[in-house]
Amino acid sequence: MQEDPEAWLRRAEQAVLDAALVRAPGMGWTPAMAAAAGADAGFSPGETELILPYGPADLAALLSRRHDAAALAALPDPAGLKIRQRIRAAVLARLDAAAADAPAVRRCSGWLALPPNAAQGLSLAWESADRLWRWAGDVAADENHYSKRAILAGILIAALAVRLREGEAAAESFVDARIANVMAFEAWKARQRPGEPLRRAAEALGRLRYGAPVNPRG
16 A cells, blocks of 8 residues: 555655754754755655755754654653643753754754744744643643743753753753743742733734744644
């Protein structure tokens, strides 16, 4: 029986990503690396373009989502954890997933930090934060939905940089300090009673989010 085209594409994406993780440390996160990874995975140039129409941008999205999935798979049942413990565990699991591919992640992170690619980097961080908050049981539907994800996305980006540069212990200390800041902010916010115009403004700003992911198959 012929393989479903969608199933073929998902399998091909992962095969090319596997090859990219080997190629990237030496070649960088570039279109040439994406083409070489496609060839290494056994695909023709035309097939590689079909699999990765946006080249390194598609690979960045695939890698981020693979790490999201690995982090979620490694996390325990959150039911017995307090919210601070849930967020701490979620962030550290996501850092561990990325660190498993550290040489390639360094290249990918550098590419996402370039001005033309920064919107995708922010969008992927938002996506990761959203998945982690959902695992943690967040059901906020007001402006808190957006502020929580924006704050956690910032923590994820900065903590990954610390993990890659200074190691696991430094990253863990950084995460603990940032979570303490967030908890203090949430406690302060809970004591405030913003007026309706301020609430509507916060919601509107929150819904701007970040730019849409470059990969259209996200």
